[in-house]
Amino acid sequence: MGRKKYIESEQDKLDRMQRLTEAIAEIESYLQFFEDKGEQADSGCWVVRYQVRQKDKIYWYYKLQADRRIFEQKNSQSLSKYQHLGKAGTIAHVDAVMGVLRRTIITELESTLISLKSCVVDIAYDEEHKSR
Numbered sequence: 001m002g003r004k005k006y007i008e009s010e011q012d013k014l015d016r017m018q019r020l021t022e023a024i025a026e027i028e029s030y031l032q033f034f035e036d037k038g039e040q041a042d043s044g045c046w047v048v049r050y051q052v053r054q055k056d057k058i059y060w061y062y063k064l065q066a067d068r069r070i071f072e073q074k075n076s077q078s079l080s081k082y083q084h085l086g087k088a089g090t091i092a093h094v095d096a097v098m099g100v101l102r103r104t105i106i107t108e109l110e111s112t113l114i115s116l117k118s119c120v121v122d123i124a125y126d127e128e129h130k131s132r
Helices: 003-037 091-131
Strands: 045-054 057-066 082-086
Touching (some): 057 091, 082 091
Antiparallel strands (some): 045 057
């Protein structure tokens, strides 16, 4: 490889590393922002809308549902897969929706962060591999 190509290759590597480093820093700041916003819902939890019928009336309520028993019950020491949230717009309902949203965003950001960090390793390994 000629000297000029080597310098261009090294500059390209530095440019790519710089872009990755900047992206990683930005994602880390997003992570911190969303972690500071409030609690996350547990993994395997989502908000469910359900219907209750009484005589000629229909009511809609919301619950936080989990894929396993994690919610404490008021009158029992056992755990439940469901946590009643009440009607749309109640504090409990909005908090649960926002908790699920935060968890989803944070999970995606963490996944992206891992991917970008792997890219940094790839660049370093690729250059090391070429020199052998």
